[in-house]
Amino acid sequence: MELKRNQRKPLAGMTLYELREVTAKLGMPKFTATQLAQWIYGKRVSTFDEMLNISKSNRELLAAEYVVGLKAPAEAHRSEDGTVKYLFDVGDGKAVESVYIPDEDRATLCISSQKGCRMNCYFCMTGRQGFHGNLTANEIINQVLSVPDSESLTNVVFMGMGEPLDNLDEVMKVIEILTESWGLAWSPKRITVSTVGKKPELKTLVEKTSVHIAVSVHNAVHEERQSLMPLEKIYQIKDVMEMLSHYDFAHQRRLSVEYIMWNWFNDDISHAEALREILPDEHVRVNLIRYHMIPDTPKLRTSSDERMAHFRDYLNGKGITCTIRRSRGEDISAACGMLAGKVKNEEKKAEAKKAPHAKK
Numbered sequence: 137m138e139l140k141r142n143q144r145k146p147l148a149g150m151t152l153y154e155l156r157e158v159t160a161k162l163g164m165p166k167f168t169a170t171q172l173a174q175w176i177y178g179k180r181v182s183t184f185d186e187m188l189n190i191s192k193s194n195r196e197l198l199a200a201e202y203v204v205g206l207k208a209p210a211e212a213h214r215s216e217d218g219t220v221k222y223l224f225d226v227g228d229g230k231a232v233e234s235v236y237i238p239d240e241d242r243a244t245l246c247i248s249s250q251k252g253c254r255m256n257c258y259f260c261m262t263g264r265q266g267f268h269g270n271l272t273a274n275e276i277i278n279q280v281l282s283v284p285d286s287e288s289l290t291n292v293v294f295m296g297m298g299e300p301l302d303n304l305d306e307v308m309k310v311i312e313i314l315t316e317s318w319g320l321a322w323s324p325k326r327i328t329v330s331t332v333g334k335k336p337e338l339k340t341l342v343e344k345t346s347v348h349i350a351v352s353v354h355n356a357v358h359e360e361r362q363s364l365m366p367l368e369k370i371y372q373i374k375d376v377m378e379m380l381s382h383y384d385f386a387h388q389r390r391l392s393v394e395y396i397m398w399n400w401f402n403d404d405i406s407h408a409e410a411l412r413e414i415l416p417d418e419h420v421r422v423n424l425i426r427y428h429m430i431p432d433t434p435k436l437r438t439s440s441d442e443r444m445a446h447f448r449d450y451l452n453g454k455g456i457t458c459t460i461r462r463s464r465g466e467d468i469s470a471a472c473g474m475l476a477g478k479v480k481n482e483e484k485k486a487e488a489k490k491a492p493h494a495k496k
């Protein structure tokens with residue numbers, strides 16, 4: 137019996153091993169799996185009819201049970217600075233966002249790994265909407281393969297909606313697709329995975345892949361960080377950084393720290409010193425990020441340019457590479473902490489939360 141279209145499984149998002157299981161089940165030769173990978177990941181085709189080196193009968197067999205599974209973004213919003221925010225429909229009235237960030241010699245795509253997020257960081261719009269499930273490898277790789285500029289992307293960062301390490305299995309599969317020769321054959325140096333510090337999963341990621349790591353620290357003082365980022369109560373950031381100190385980030389691989397700056401909350405020299413103390417070594421790069429106000433966070437305001445520069449200069453003076461990151465896509469709500477997707481029928485306003493500990 138032929139399956140309805142919405143019952144057919146997507147092939148995009150499968151590893152070569154999984155594609156071989158599919159072709160073996162359908163009685164096709166092993167090399168058909170490699171051909172499928174080439175068509176989907178190499179040529180980004182969206183229908184079986186386009187796969188001309190696969191026989192018509194095999195294409196019909198595939199189409200009876202599977203779909204290619206590539207889906208164009210439902211909406212695109214273009215910023216005046218060239219950044220584009222894409223909205224991908226992920227079913228049940230939910231959507232996730234990806235952000236295309238062109239720069240002089242780079243074109244980076246910031247992708248989402250979950251529908252919402254359960255980390256509940258106080259300053260983040262995604263955290264405000266709660267958790268609605270993990271994205272599948274299909275839904276994650278589709279963001280990379282289906283944006284209009286897919287073939288000119290130079291980098292992918294897992295810094296969109298969700299905590300990637302809360303969905304480690306699917307994220308690892310996507311990294312495999314991005315880096316293996318049968319997939320996109322990218323160097324792992326073109327990929328950065330960001331985390332708020334899920335320590336056990338981070339250890340797995342560091343040991344099993346060679347991708348760059350970005351840790352969202354935002355405050356190195358334990359009592360203050362836990363009022364912003366509840367995960368600090370389980371995995372203290374100093375322990376996460378200590379764990380990372382046992383790995384090599386001095387050569388091919390990069391470890392960076394993300395640090396959103398709030399006026400009088402985490403931006404004085406004592407905070408810079410607290411941050412310096414937990415850094416594994418001087419090879420870690422620190423990115424200072426301007427805060428973009430979201431609703432119900434009246435006590436958090438972005439730091440002044442002077443305080444950010446002072447913080448940066450202090451760390452530079454200690455031999456640490458620290459830069460102030462240029463904000464992109466603010467006018468289309470695509471900047472750090474602003475991604476919210478769309479949740480139809482659930483547009484209840486997030487409950488005003490208790491303000492975190494703040495100095496002033």
Ligand code: SF4
Nearest residue numbers: 253255257260263298
């Ligand atoms: S900052 Fe990241 S981990 Fe925290 S709630 Fe937002 S998406 Fe989740």
